[in-house]
Amino acid sequence: xxxxxxxxxxxxxxxxxxxxxxxxxxxxxxxxxxxxxxxxxxxxxxxxxxxxxxxxxxxxxxxxxxxxxxxxxxxxxxxxxxxxxxxxxxxxxxxxxxxxxxxxxxxxxxxxxxxxxxxxxxxx
Numbered sequence: 847x848x849x850x851x852x853x854x855x856x857x858x859x860x861x862x863x864x865x866x867x868x869x870x871x872x873x874x875x876x877x878x879x880x881x882x883x884x885x886x887x888x889x890x891x892x893x894x895x896x897x898x899x900x901x902x903x904x905x906x907x908x909x910x911x912x913x914x915x916x917x918x919x920x921x922x923x924x925x926x927x928x929x930x931x932x933x934x935x936x937x938x939x940x941x942x943x944x945x946x947x948x949x950x951x952x953x954x955x956x957x958x959x960x961x962x963x964x965x966x967x968x969x970x
Contacts (some may be wrong), residue, residue, distance in 0.1 A: 854945035855913070857899055859883040859890055861954025866891070872898055872912065881963055883955060892963050917967040919943040927945040940964070 865879040869891050872877070881892045888900040888910065899913040919942045926938035936957035938949040951957055 854947060855950040856950065857890065858950045858952060859887065859955045859960070860952035862956070862959065863889065864952070869898070870952075871933050881959075883960075884952075890965065897967075915940075915942065915947070917964075920964070920968050923961075923964050925957050927957045938964070 861884050863882050863883045863884045866889055869879055869882070869889075872891075874895070875894065877893050879891050879893050885899065885901070886964065888902045890897065890899045894958045896917060897913075897915040897959045899915075901911045901913070903911060914953045921937065921941045921943065923940045925936070925938045936951040936955070937959065938951065938960050939948070940947045949960070
């Protein structure tokens with residue numbers, strides 16, 4: 847059976863940021879935030895159990911859509927960069943039970959840091 851390659855969603859992680867204090871309201875007992883990244887319209891947070899991506903919507907940004915990706919649903923991932931120190935075209939892809947997810951990285955996000963976060967999360 848061929849692997850589905852259509853992307854179900856795409857995010858852009860701009861740079862690593864301090865963990866937003868309001869993310870604790872999204873946590874379950876025993877879950878803690880590990881790292882956070884600025885996205886175009888909000889943030890993405892790696893926790894001890896999942897990746898949470900928040901997407902503020904509308905002109906005021908009051909409506910927020912939240913994506914929650916448990917690490918156990920990630921089947922495979924790949925990371926790619928052009929190899930330069932100032933690489934602006936890095937991306938990470940994940941194949942999950944839900945489908946294919948593509949993450950583009952801004953110049954302030956380190957592809958190797960993201961790669962190691964996902965490896966830590968999936969392989970622990």
